[in-house]
Amino acid sequence: MTILVVVEHDRGSLAAATLEAMAAARRVAADLATDVSALTLGAAADAVASVLAEHGADTVHQVHHDLLADYGPEAWGEAVAQAVRALQPAAVVACGTDRGNEVMAQAAARLGAALVVNCNTIEVSAAGDATAQWTITRSRWGGSLLERCTLVAPVKLLTVTHHVFEASTSPGAGSVLPLPVELEAWLARTVVAERVERAAGVTLSTAPLVVGGGRGVGSAEGFASLEELAGVLGGVVGCSRAVTNNGWRNHTDQVGQTGTRIAPDLYMACGISGAIQHWVGAMASKQILAINTDPEANMVTKADYAVIGDLHAVVPAITNEIRRRRAQA
Amino acid sequence: MRVLVCVKRVPAPGAKINITADGQAVDTAYLAFTTSPHEECAVEEAVRLIEAHGGESTALTLGPGDAEEQLRYAASIGVDKCVLLPIDSDGSTGGDWDPQRTSDAITTAIQGIEAADGAFDLILFGNESADSGNFQVGIRVAHGLSRPMVNGIKGIELGNGGVRARRESETGVEVYVLPLPAVLGVKEGINLPRYPTLKGRLASKKVALHVVCPSGVVGGQQMITLVQTAEKASTTVVLGHGPDAAPAVVDLLEELGLLK
Ligand SMILES: Cc1cc2nc3c(=O)[nH]c(=O)nc-3n(C[C@H](O)[C@H](O)[C@H](O)COP(=O)(O)OP(=O)(O)OC[C@H]3O[C@@H](n4cnc5c(N)ncnc54)[C@H](O)[C@@H]3O)c2cc1C
Ligand SMILES: Nc1ncnc2c1ncn2[C@@H]1O[C@H](COP(=O)(O)O)[C@@H](O)[C@H]1O
Numbered sequence: 001m002t003i004l005v006v007v008e009h010d011r012g013s014l015a016a017a018t019l020e021a022m023a024a025a026r027r028v029a030a031d032l033a034t035d036v037s038a039l040t041l042g043a044a045a046d047a048v049a050s051v052l053a054e055h056g057a058d059t060v061h062q063v064h065h066d067l068l069a070d071y072g073p074e075a076w077g078e079a080v081a082q083a084v085r086a087l088q089p090a091a092v093v094a095c096g097t098d099r100g101n102e103v104m105a106q107a108a109a110r111l112g113a114a115l116v117v118n119c120n121t122i123e124v125s126a127a128g129d130a131t132a133q134w135t136i137t138r139s140r141w142g143g144s145l146l147e148r149c150t151l152v153a154p155v156k157l158l159t160v161t162h163h164v165f166e167a168s169t170s171p172g173a174g175s176v177l178p179l180p181v182e183l184e185a186w187l188a189r190t191v192v193a194e195r196v197e198r199a200a201g202v203t204l205s206t207a208p209l210v211v212g213g214g215r216g217v218g219s220a221e222g223f224a225s226l227e228e229l230a231g232v233l234g235g236v237v238g239c240s241r242a243v244t245n246n247g248w249r250n251h252t253d254q255v256g257q258t259g260t261r262i263a264p265d266l267y268m269a270c271g272i273s274g275a276i277q278h279w280v281g282a283m284a285s286k287q288i289l290a291i292n293t294d295p296e297a298n299m300v301t302k303a304d305y306a307v308i309g310d311l312h313a314v315v316p317a318i319t320n321e322i323r324r325r326r327a328q329a
Numbered sequence: 330m331r332v333l334v335c336v337k338r339v340p341a342p343g344a345k346i347n348i349t350a351d352g353q354a355v356d357t358a359y360l361a362f363t364t365s366p367h368e369e370c371a372v373e374e375a376v377r378l379i380e381a382h383g384g385e386s387t388a389l390t391l392g393p394g395d396a397e398e399q400l401r402y403a404a405s406i407g408v409d410k411c412v413l414l415p416i417d418s419d420g421s422t423g424g425d426w427d428p429q430r431t432s433d434a435i436t437t438a439i440q441g442i443e444a445a446d447g448a449f450d451l452i453l454f455g456n457e458s459a460d461s462g463n464f465q466v467g468i469r470v471a472h473g474l475s476r477p478m479v480n481g482i483k484g485i486e487l488g489n490g491g492v493r494a495r496r497e498s499e500t501g502v503e504v505y506v507l508p509l510p511a512v513l514g515v516k517e518g519i520n521l522p523r524y525p526t527l528k529g530r531l532a533s534k535k536v537a538l539h540v541v542c543p544s545g546v547v548g549g550q551q552m553i554t555l556v557q558t559a560e561k562a563s564t565t566v567v568l569g570h571g572p573d574a575a576p577a578v579v580d581l582l583e584e585l586g587l588l589k
Contacts, residue, residue, distance in 0.1 A: 306568065
């Protein structure tokens with residue numbers, strides 16, 4: 001009755017999120033006095049076995065199949081379902097990334113089993129498999145609210161919220177075992193058919209500084225001064241949904257529950273009220289500075305720093321002050 | 330062609346989400362209701378596909394009777410038909426159904442509609458529901474109907490009897506080519522949804538509402554209670570008022586090492 005971790009990788013390159021799932025699985029395995037094993041799909045992932053062993057895998061089950069050469073939600077989900085039938089684990093854990101949640105949902109549908117996604121805590125009362133009670137806290141509303149729930153199922157299918165469990169090493173035996181699966185050819189219908197790779201560079205989710213604009217910016221043109229400030233600081237511009245809804249900026253710039261999660265050293269939120277759905281996308285920022293005419297705005301009261309005033313006057317003044325000091329230096 | 334889009338009625342909270350005293354639901358006493366942005370975009374996409382290729386679009390929801398509001402909204406921007414699966418018609422609270430039960434009921438309803446009116450070429454879902462975020466109802470329904478499904482889609486093109494669907498990944502864009510009939514989960518950003526016109530709103534009142542009594546087997550995930558997230562106490566440092574605050578802001582940038 002092992003705890004099985006579904007390993008996420010892209011054509012052989014391991015998703016770091018998997019190591020968070022390994023950490024969560026080790027904790028559950030300790031409660032149940034059992035071991036942790038890992039499941040890799042596709043021959044390209046064979047090479048990650050040693051990393052999985054370093055993070056606690058006693059066994060690494062390797063599935064090889066032509067249909068698993070690239071990612072495909074149905075082929076991956078079917079392979080996981082067959083592995084679960086073969087190995088009969090007590091629980092299956094993946095990280096709650098886009099792919100992690102998708103593969104686990106495909107597997108759950110095929111197994112006719114419950115799946116609890118984005119778990120933050122997993123408690124198993126009293127081991128002794130049959131009577132054990134599984135109580136889980138999971139993220140709802142993109143992390144703005146939690147839910148406590150029970151999970152009753154012959155095999156517990158779970159994903160853990162990304163960035164909640166911390167990856168850590170803990171040597172496991174790491175024995176490698178091949179695991180045969182049979183995948184029907186039609187599962188190729190959802191395997192990635194083509195790719196367009198993006199040029200590397202600073203993105204909204206990785207930028208050390210984000211200058212965000214909300215409805216208070218007033219227009220697409222109003223973003224020029226935010227662009228300028230971001231430019232002098234080597235940061236990028238983000239925005240609220242009010243802005244994308246008005247067509248002032250592209251959705252790729254949107255911060256929040258249905259946009260991008262940011263985690264910069266500093267987030268300068270200009271003319272943004274701080275609705276909960278925006279806040280969840282910004283709350284991982286190390287420091288937040290709000291610029292707003294309204295001292296009672298949620299963004300202002302939750303921020304670390306604030307400037308009260310019209311962003312159209314404040315933002316250019318900051319840019320000018322930076323230029324002035326640089327000219328002096 | 331025939332396109333179905335599944336939407337869910339959810340509260341639209343502002344600065345904070347408050348919970349009822351019994352911990353069983355979001356306190357909606359002072360809240361409006363909406364559909365998730367992902368699903369709003371799915372509705373817009375369904376309408377655009379029918380505008381471009383001809384045919385008929387249908388919106389479906391499982392929820393309290395009041396969820397008719399979200400179906401009327403879909404109709405107001407151009408959806409042709411509405412299907413309501415009311416979960417409170419037996420006098421129950423209308424609280425959330427678990428994801429297995431929800432997908433079971435939606436799958437059964439779709440099979441009924443298809444038996445009467447013909448198959449849907451494309452069924453659209455949101456990437457995840459805004460409130461419960463189970464990331465699975467669309468995938469379970471697709472499996473129940475034995476149809477291909479990819480989630481997280483930000484671009485849809487029809488052609489050659491199939492659908493090309495694009496989604497963003499860590500390293501770029503992935504393209505999937507699915508045969509029809511197919512199921513897709515849509516993410517906000519795929520399009521910019523239109524606002525309903527007055528004419529659209531009036532017309533939506535006349536769209537027939539097809540009510541189907543939902544039935545689904547209860548699943549293994551059962552909510553005990555909702556819990557507020559711990560809020561870090563923040564004491565905001567006000568750096569100043571208006572443009573005069575600029576030197577203090579630049580001091581802060583310097584302190585944080587951001588002024589290289
Ligand atoms: C399910 C769901 C998901 C959502 N997902 C997201 C999401 O991912 N991202 C997101 O952002 N929103 C999201 N929203 C929308 C969210 O609820 C808010 O509607 C939105 O964030 C508001 O944007 P805003 O702060 O720019 O506008 P407003 O709330 O209108 O705030 C404007 C602010 O600007 C200030 N202001 C005005 N003029 C000036 C000026 N001249 N100078 C300085 N300040 C000024 C005002 O005081 C006010 O605080 C979602 C909503 C739902 C229901
Ligand atoms: N009660 C419901 N009625 C109609 N569609 C739903 C319902 N619940 C979920 N969905 C659809 O399934 C998607 C995924 O939901 P979830 O699995 O809850 O994240 C949503 O974006 C909706 O399109």
